[in-house]
Amino acid sequence: MVMPEVNWADMFGSLDRFLIAIAHQYGPFVYVALALIYMLQTGVVFMAFLPGDSLLFVAGAMAGGGHYRLDLLIVSLVVGTVVGNILNFHLGVWLGRKVLDGGVRGIDPESIAKTHGFFERHGGKTVVLALFVPLLRSFAPLVAGAMKMHPTRFRLYTVLGATAWVGLFAGGGFFFGNIRMVREHLGIVLILGLVAALAGPLLVATVWKLLTGRVRIMRNL
Secondary structure, eight states, X not given: OOOOOOOGGGGGTOHHHHHHHHHHHHGGGHHHHHHHHHHHHHHOGGGTXXXXXXXXXXXXXXXXXXXXXXXXXXXXXXXXXXXXXHHHHHHHHHHTHHHHTTOSTTSOHHHHHHHHHHHHHHGGGHHHHHTTSTTHHHHHXXXXXXXXXXXXXXXXXXXXXXXXXXXXXXXXXXXXXXXHHHHTOHHHXXXXXXXXXXXXXXXXXXXXXXXXXXXXXXXXX
């Protein structure tokens, strides 16, 4: 049997083919490769173009088809996301006000301004919500560091957000990947992944509002 060769351009076009190829090419180290992809996406603002939600969803579907172990997949993706977020956060701490003032060459000031505004509206939960929003997820840790968010609080939100994000999309992909008709028509999976990507932030915001509302009620009792 001829093993498929890895074509990194497939990461932006044929995700199913890309994920099967790297699984064959790297064996158990495929989980390290996926962790690095997500570490770069969340840790380096210049890598914001890397696929996020769709790759998670299709990777989950591949696990449903037996190409990956779901537990190792989720752990590696969460770890990669958390490490990337923390590295980006400390870069923001180091750069300080230069980030917020648009004084860092190569970093889009408009994206920084939008992310800053998101923080002002939503506070620390931005770290969680940003993971569900393309582009914003790459800038949120940097802005959080520049705004001097408490490191422990940031790490807590990062772990919660990464677990929810990866779990929702990879878990959703795994569920649909176990359906034979869907597994044989991954285009449907990609469409569902896109819908989930659009609905994800609304779902998280709704759940967060319900939880915080319940906490306030408990405090007033």
